[in-house]
Amino acid sequence: MSKIGRAHLVVQIFNDPIHGHIEVHPLCVKIIDTPQFQRLRDLKQIGGCYFVYPGASNNRFEHCLGVCHLAGQLARILQKRQPELDISDKDILCVEIAGLCHDIGHGPFSHLFDAKFIPEALPGFKWKHEDASKMMFDFLITDNKLEEEFEKYGVDDKDQTFIREQILGPQKDTNRIVANERNGIDVDKWDYFARDCHGLGIKNTFDHNRFMKFARVIKVNDSFQICSRDKEAETLYGMFQLRSVLHRRAYKHRVCNAVEAMIVDALISANKVEIVPKKDGTCLTLSECIKDPEGYTKLTDSIFHVILMSTKPELEMARTLLERILHRQLYRCVGDTTPKRTPKEEDTEV
Structure with missing residues (x-):
């Protein structure tokens, strides 16, 4: 990376x-240069797929950089094309920060942790990685004393509240850039489609740059929404078709499912032991970390090797399961069934 001047700012360039x-705002760089963000270097984007696809080694770190870039790119296009929207440079910065921090709450092996491990470790407990992202965003600011940096660029409490709302996900009646619950068309998907296809060796058939060329904010049923030309409907159908292909060929691959099931069982077994250290000398279990940002900062995919290298007798079952993965002695499917309910969006999102 290198530095380059742009107007009164000194931005950094990431290749x-x-x-x-891509150009990254200096405030975003301050966020990137924290332990809470750097932990994303050790969080696989698509969980257990790396045990099946040799190129699927992309991490949440580069994904968040990409979402930050695309969020700013789309916001600037709308700012320039529709000045009547009164989109300020600070608005764009807030959207970029939201894109940068939207996934800092992911746990080990990404969705394996929040969608599979936590529901089994804490039955009935309502929690999702967006909740942890908000927790980590707040902790990131205080732990690294970034309050003055936010003030320096005019990002006040109201703006930080807006960023948190973006991180937590929008309400159903709103249309946002980073996460769009209304129709699922957002920059988060655009980045992981392109990034996952690159690593998996699957052709990316969706061109997000073309979509942005035709994007407009239009008032629909008393609310403003990001819309596209009717002739781009086929392009958007292709986006969701690509998502289906990625799920069938990679995310829900039978061997990926077997590997992830074994990792979950290992983590459940290890959850009986306090193995995540804190500065005060105490330790937490894996599931306790979701309420403790200090412990969560240390919780990454490295827990796989922490368990493997441990000599604690309480972790023997977890070690055995992980050693079986390394020897490719995987679970085998003995039967299947058709669920009675239609899977919800959060059951399948990555």
Whole structure:
């Protein structure tokens, strides 16, 4: 990376394999240079797929950089194309920060942790990685004393509340750039489609740059929404078709499912032991970390090797399961069934 002046700012340039050379605002750089964000380097984007696809080694770190870039790119296009929207440079910065921090709450092996491990470790407990992202965003600011940096660029409490709302996900009646619950068309998907296809060796058939060329904010049924030309309907159908392909060929691959089931069983077994250390010398179990940002900062995919290298007798079952993965002695499917209910969006999102 290198530094370059842009107006009164000194931005940093990151060479991203997907989006090329991207400019990053100095406040975003301050966020990136924290332990809470750097932990994303050790969180696999698509969980157990790396045990099946040799190229699926992309992490949440580069994904968040990509979402930050695309969020700013789309917001600037709308700012320039529709000045009547009164989109300010600070608005764009807030959207970029939201894109940068939207996934800092993911746990080990990403969705394996929040969608499979936590529901089994804490039955009935309502929690999702967006809740942890908000917790980690707040902790990131206080732990690294970034309050003055936010003030320096005019990002006040109201703006930080807006960022948190973006991180937590929008309400059903709103249309946002980072996460769009209304129709699922957002920059988060655009980045992981391109990034996952790159690593998996699957052709990316969706061109997000073309979509942005035709994007407009239009008032629909008393609310403003990001819309596209009717002739782009086929392009958007292709986006969701690509998502289906990724799920069938990679995310829900039978061997990926077997590996992830074994990792979950290992984590459940290990959850009986306090193995995540804190500064005060105490330790937490894996599931306790979701309420403790200090412990969560240390919780990454490295827990796989922490368990493997441990000599604690209480972790023998967890070690055995992980050693079986390394020897490719995987679970085998003995039967299947058709669920009676239609899977919800959160059951399948990545």
